[in-house]
Structures are given as C-alpha cells and as structure tokens.
Amino acid sequence: MTQATAPHGPLGEPATIHRASGPTRRAAIQRTAASVAALSASSQAQLLPTTPAPSPLTALSKTNPMSHLLTTRLIVNGQAHELHADSRTTLLDALREHLDLKGSKKGCDHGQCGACTVLVDGRRINACLSLAVMHDGQAITTIEGLSSPAASATKAPTTLHALQAAFLKHDGFQCGYCTPGQICSAAGMLAEVKQGMPSHVSSSLNTPLPLLTDEEIRERMSGNICRCSAYPNIVAAIRDVAQQPGVAS
Numbered sequence: 515m516t517q518a519t520a521p522h523g524p525l526g527e528p529a530t531i532h533r534a535s536g537p538t539r540r541a542a543i544q545r546t547a548a549s550v551a552a553l554s555a556s557s558q559a560q561l562l563p564t565t566p567a568p569s570p571l572t573a574l575s576k577t578n579p580m581s582h583l584l585t586t587r588l589i590v591n592g593q594a595h596e597l598h599a600d601s602r603t604t605l606l607d608a609l610r611e612h613l614d615l616k617g618s619k620k621g622c623d624h625g626q627c628g629a630c631t632v633l634v635d636g637r638r639i640n641a642c643l644s645l646a647v648m649h650d651g652q653a654i655t656t657i658e659g660l661s662s663p664a665a666s667a668t669k670a671p672t673t674l675h676a677l678q679a680a681f682l683k684h685d686g687f688q689c690g691y692c693t694p695g696q697i698c699s700a701a702g703m704l705a706e707v708k709q710g711m712p713s714h715v716s717s718s719l720n721t722p723l724p725l726l727t728d729e730e731i732r733e734r735m736s737g738n739i740c741r742c743s744a745y746p747n748i749v750a751a752i753r754d755v756a757q758q759p760g761v762a763s
Contacts, residue, residue, distance in 0.1 A: 586650045590615065591659025597646060605649060606630045606641035609656060617657035617694045621739075628738030631695040631702070632656050638702025640737075657694035660701060676758065677701055680751035688742035696738050700752045703734045707756070726756045 586597045590613060597608055609615045609632070618641055621629035625643040632641045633655040661675035677697045680686070687693040707726055715733045716724045724730060731749045740748060 590654045605644045608646035629695040631699040680754045684751040686747040686751040
C-alpha cells in the first residue's frame with residue numbers, strides 16, 4: 515500500500531489516504547478497448563476479397579499497350595497497303611478511316627442496307643460485317659477503283675465503268691448516298707449471273723445463264739436499299755448494262 519499526505523485533514527491535521535497499488539480502472543478499460551479494436555480489424559481483413567493475380571494477357575497489355583494491333587496486307591484497287599489497326603477493325607472502317615476511301619458508305623452498320631458493298635476477289639460482300647484481318651492478301655475493289663484501279667490510285671480522270679455511266683444515263687439515284695453500294699453490288703450480281711448462279715425467282719436451275727428479267731434484277735438487288743426509292747431507274751440502268759454483249763443474257 516502507498517500513502518499520500520493531504521495538505522489539510524478534517525481537523526486541520528495531515529490526513530492519510532490509502533490507494534491500491536494495482537492497475538487503475540481507466541487503464542483496464544483502455545486495454546479492453548484496444549483488444550476489441552484489434553479483433554475487429556482482424557475480422558474485417560478476413561472478410562475483404564483477395565485481389566486475383568493478373569492473367570498473362572492482362573500483364574502483356576500493361577507492358578505492351580500496342581499488343582492488340584495487327585498488321586494486315588490489303589490489296590485495294592490494285593494497290594497494296596499495310597494496315598496497322600485494332601484486330602476488331604471492320605473492313606469498312608479500314609477503307610474509310612485508315613485508307614481514306616470514302617466511297618463505301620456506312621448506312622446501318624448491321625449489313626441490312628448494302629451501302630457498304632465492295633467486291634472481294636470479285637464477290638460482293640457487306641464491308642461493315644467483315645473484319646479487315648479476314649482479307650489479308652485478297653483483292654478488294656471499291657467504287658473508286660471499279661472503272662480503273664490505276665486511275666484510282668493516282669486520282670487521275672478516267673472513263674466511267676459501264677454501270678456508272680448507265681446510272682447517270684437512267685438517273686438511277688437521287689441523294690447518291692447508296693449509289694456506290696448499288697453499283698458495286700450490281701457489278702458483283704452481273705458476275706454471278708455470268709457464272710450461272712440462280713436466284714430465288716429463277717424459273718429453272720438447269721439454264722446455263724439465267725434470263726435477267728426485271729424480276730430477277732429486283733430479287734438479286736434486294737439487299738441494297740434506296741431510301742429515295744429510285745428502284746425503277748436502278749433496274750433500268752442494270753438492265754441496260756446486262757443487255758450489252760458479253761455481260762449477261
């Protein structure tokens with residue numbers, strides 16, 4: 515026990531106060547509170563989700579931000595181009611945004627309007643539905659190179675393709691937005707007829723060359739939409755070219 519002397523007792527004499535020599539109640543409360551806080555922090559740490567280890571692809575992307583770019587060799591209108599672009603780049607965006615060939619138009623971007631039609635190895639496709647990397651080394655023809663690929667590369671004046679001249683002659687357009695796709699699609703369609711490919715409305719599958727009637731033209735061009743409704747003139751322009759010698763029957 516320890517003793518402390520007060521300056522004045524009840525009767526004026528020094529008073530003796532007895533205090534316990536063990537830990538005080540305040541110290542015990544402080545230790546208890548610290549223990550509770552430590553237990554709470556430990557419990558919270560166990561509940562927190564652990565951070566998963568990065569995948570090799572994620573680590574590669576962080577070390578090399580350009581790892582998603584691919585090099586593709588496109589042969590467009592007779593000219594070879596090396597395209598360094600995102601692997602998800604469509605052929606339409608590659609032509610318009612990377613090669614500055616604005617003739618192919620982006621209409622619906624869902625393959626429903628045909629405004630983006632180009633020729634790949636002579637066959638018509640919707641460029642908005644095809645990735646550029648799928649056409650490495652293939653010959654691509656756009657409206658700019660339909661009449662003369664060499665002239666397209668040098669941007670020199672050139673004679674029109676027969677279909678281009680026919681569209682002008684028969685006024686096969688109004689606003690002209692769909693016209694590049696219409697003409698490229700018509701060129702591919704005439705090549706299909708020349709190869710003897712039938713359509714849904716062909717009267718016979720045994721005819722070497724299907725008879726290209728107006729009904730056949732409308733059916734074969736049904737994937738190309740003209741919002742200005744210039745269809746009668748478009749059909750007339752294609753019929754005019756189809757009747758030229760060596761094109762189609």
